[in-house]
Amino acid sequence: MKNLRSYIVPSVLAVFALSGCGSDKSTTGTADNPNLPLVAFAQANSQDPWRQVFDKDIKQAADKHSSEFQFTEQEAGDDPKKQIDEIETLMVKKPKVLLVSPVTEASQKAIEDAHDAGAYVILLDRSIPGNKWDVYVGGDNYTIGKMAAEFMGKKLNGKGIILMIRGIADAIPTKERAGGFMDAMKQFPEISVIQGDDCGYQRAKAQTFMENFLQSKKPFDAVYAHNDEMAIGAYLAMSQANAPAKMIVGIDGCQKEVVKDIKDGKIAATFRYPQPGAPAIDIAADYLKGKKHPSNKVLLPTEMVTKDNAEKYLQEHPNLAD
Amino acid sequence: MAEARPWNTALRLLQRYQGLAGLALLFIAAHFLSSDFFVAQNWVNILKQLAIPGVLAIGMTFVVLTGGIDLSVGSHLALLNVILATWAKHNANIWLSCGYVILWGVLIGAFLGWLVGRLRMQPFIVTLGAMVTLRGIAYVYSDRSIVSGFGDRFDAFEKPFLGLPISGWILIALTLAAGLILSKTVLGRRIYALGGSETASTYSGVPVNRVRIAAYAMNGLCVAVAAILFTARSSSGTPSAGLGYELDAIAAVVVGGASLFGGVGDAFGTLVGALFIVCVNNLLQLRSVDTNIAQAWKGVIILLAVYMQTIGRKQPT
Numbered sequence: 317m318k319n320l321r322s323y324i325v326p327s328v329l330a331v332f333a334l335s336g337c338g339s340d341k342s343t344t345g346t347a348d349n350p351n352l353p354l355v356a357f358a359q360a361n362s363q364d365p366w367r368q369v370f371d372k373d374i375k376q377a378a379d380k381h382s383s384e385f386q387f388t389e390q391e392a393g394d395d396p397k398k399q400i401d402e403i404e405t406l407m408v409k410k411p412k413v414l415l416v417s418p419v420t421e422a423s424q425k426a427i428e429d430a431h432d433a434g435a436y437v438i439l440l441d442r443s444i445p446g447n448k449w450d451v452y453v454g455g456d457n458y459t460i461g462k463m464a465a466e467f468m469g470k471k472l473n474g475k476g477i478i479l480m481i482r483g484i485a486d487a488i489p490t491k492e493r494a495g496g497f498m499d500a501m502k503q504f505p506e507i508s509v510i511q512g513d514d515c516g517y518q519r520a521k522a523q524t525f526m527e528n529f530l531q532s533k534k535p536f537d538a539v540y541a542h543n544d545e546m547a548i549g550a551y552l553a554m555s556q557a558n559a560p561a562k563m564i565v566g567i568d569g570c571q572k573e574v575v576k577d578i579k580d581g582k583i584a585a586t587f588r589y590p591q592p593g594a595p596a597i598d599i600a601a602d603y604l605k606g607k608k609h610p611s612n613k614v615l616l617p618t619e620m621v622t623k624d625n626a627e628k629y630l631q632e633h634p635n636l637a638d
Numbered sequence: 639m640a641e642a643r644p645w646n647t648a649l650r651l652l653q654r655y656q657g658l659a660g661l662a663l664l665f666i667a668a669h670f671l672s673s674d675f676f677v678a679q680n681w682v683n684i685l686k687q688l689a690i691p692g693v694l695a696i697g698m699t700f701v702v703l704t705g706g707i708d709l710s711v712g713s714h715l716a717l718l719n720v721i722l723a724t725w726a727k728h729n730a731n732i733w734l735s736c737g738y739v740i741l742w743g744v745l746i747g748a749f750l751g752w753l754v755g756r757l758r759m760q761p762f763i764v765t766l767g768a769m770v771t772l773r774g775i776a777y778v779y780s781d782r783s784i785v786s787g788f789g790d791r792f793d794a795f796e797k798p799f800l801g802l803p804i805s806g807w808i809l810i811a812l813t814l815a816a817g818l819i820l821s822k823t824v825l826g827r828r829i830y831a832l833g834g835s836e837t838a839s840t841y842s843g844v845p846v847n848r849v850r851i852a853a854y855a856m857n858g859l860c861v862a863v864a865a866i867l868f869t870a871r872s873s874s875g876t877p878s879a880g881l882g883y884e885l886d887a888i889a890a891v892v893v894g895g896a897s898l899f900g901g902v903g904d905a906f907g908t909l910v911g912a913l914f915i916v917c918v919n920n921l922l923q924l925r926s927v928d929t930n931i932a933q934a935w936k937g938v939i940i941l942l943a944v945y946m947q948t949i950g951r952k953q954p955t
Contacts, residue, residue, distance in 0.1 A: 388926040389926075390923055390926075390929060391929055392929075393881075393929070394878065395878075395879070395881060395882075396872045396874065396876055396879065397690065397868060397871060397872055397879070400871060400872065401683075401687045401919070401920075401923075402923060404683040404686070404687070405680070405683060405920055405923045405924060406923070407679075408674045408677060408679055408680045408683065408924065409674055409924065420784050420786070420872075420874060420876060421784070421786050421873070421874060422784075422786070422871075422872035422873060422874040422876065424873065425790075425796075425873060484782070485782055485783070514782075
């Protein structure tokens with residue numbers, strides 16, 4: 317009998333396991349009406365706070381159009397092969413519109429195949445080379461870098477030393493956030509910029525870097541971090557070391573935490589790196605109504621968040637990550 | 639015990655062919671769950687998607703059969719991927735670069751086998767160390783960036799030939815080769831013997847260390863082939879590539895009817911196991927199930943497959 321039982325248990329489990337797939341209601345899309353056209357979204361990852369806000373935004377925007385099209389999303393955990401697999405699989409369902417936030421340029425071939433197969437392709441946040449896509453929607457990191465430089469230059473009255481804490485060394489946003497900043501700094505010849513370490517856009521790494529930097533006793537007047545997480549890390553290091561408060565500026569503006577820090581005067585300012593989800597859904601909806609977007613590049617405007625408008629910013633952007 | 643014999647036979651058969659049984663159940667489920675599953679285009683996709691995890695799983699079969707495990711294949715793939723992409727970017731001859739990468743794959747595999755066999759270190763720990771080290775080297779080698787800009791030089795691997803992408807043919811050829819090595823050669827018999835009982839193998843004159851080194855080297859070779867296919871598929875070298883691929887490979891081997899205690903399993907079963915996992919992923923995606931939930935299902939299926947293989951078998955004491 318022991319053998320019989322040990323044989324039945326796994327078989328029953330197997331049947332449950334497989335039948336479970338079908339009854340699973342945790343789908344990421346709105347598959348209300350199979351006759352409606354499909355808008356498919358291949359997301360690079362859903363892990364970091366900025367992407368979480370992005371996901372919330374795009375789902376809300378798609379819900380508003382649920383009588384016009386179905387929406388489905390797959391995220392690739394930043395694995396380029398996984399994204400290629402996902403795009404190919406999504407294309408089996410013959411979507412009218414394919415939204416892609418590419419993991420890397422590796423997704424180019426799959427995106428081009430989708431475009432050749434007749435899907436209207438909208439790229440979000442990250443672009444790919446070539447022209448086999450229809451519209452790019454994303455923020456403008458170069459302009460954000462410039463605005464940060466102008467804000468800080470004015471606050472320092474055109475004089476001082478700024479420590480720049482850098483994001484992932486070879487990522488394009490890092491290059492643009494640094495490049496725009498350095499170009500605008502040319503108007504302030506009496507400000508010098510210290511090129512800090514690559515802290516990988518991570519709070520903990522920036523905190524360690526800042527601790528070591530404070531230990532080195534090198535003078536500086538302000539910190540420019542390539543994102544808010546690193547700005548918060550720098551602040552934590554400075555406050556734990558009881559170092560005198562300095563102006564700290566970050567980028568992204570996608571977390572409630574940073575807006576609260578701005579309200580409390582811990583961080584001077586951040587610049588919103590806008591999520592492209594909602595505008596892209598509008599472009600998709602227009603396309604399905606027969607209106608192609610007139611240009612192939614939509615650069616979303618940024619917003620500066622300081623103590624003055626922090627409260628208002630919180631109210632205007634209820635989807636911010638916790 | 640006499641009345642239990644039919645059940646025993648059925649259990650043995652199911653254990654041996656659980657991959658096929660799972661696949662059959664999955665196809666039945668797919669028939670009811672998605673109208674897009676049995677579509678030609680989807681099957682072309684599945685075969686393209688199968689090549690990389692399939693080749694990794696075939697390599698893993700050699701290691702698992704010896705009673706070992708290799709957690710480093712994802713990192714190993716990433717390193718060879720950035721090396722190959724860098725060579726391609728500098729316009730090196732494509733066949734020469736592939737040969738170079740295969741050489742490194744075999745050497746790294748053999749070295750791991752040597753650590754496990756000769757230095758008597760546990761495969762889990764050795765390959766966990768290698769997983770971290772190889773990933774680190776991949777980042778340093780590529781200067782922490784994605785290596786791209788060599789266009790479509792590796793496109794040939796994805797092109798169809800007699801209806802199948804070349805990468806799929808490579809997988810089939812490797813599976814056949816692995817099947818022949820395991821069933822028809824002295825090395826194959828020794829691998830099974832070693833996995834069955836190391837003590838008995840040693841006493842009967844099997845050169846246990848050399849067999850281990852050979853098994854891990856075979857695995858390294860397969861990792862190199864998978865890295866070449868990965869480079870072709872993504873047209874780039876990514877130091878973060880292959881995260882978690884070791885688990886897919888191990889899962890495919892186990893679902894395919896191999897025992898993690900060693901000595902049981904074969905290449906064809908592994909191929910079926912890999913196909914099963916790719917089909918599960920594909921079906922869940924077609925159903926728009928969140929990938930994290932898909933991940934959780936994969937875990938359940940692996941546990942189930944491992945459980946199946948432990949019933950009525952020897953346990954490590």
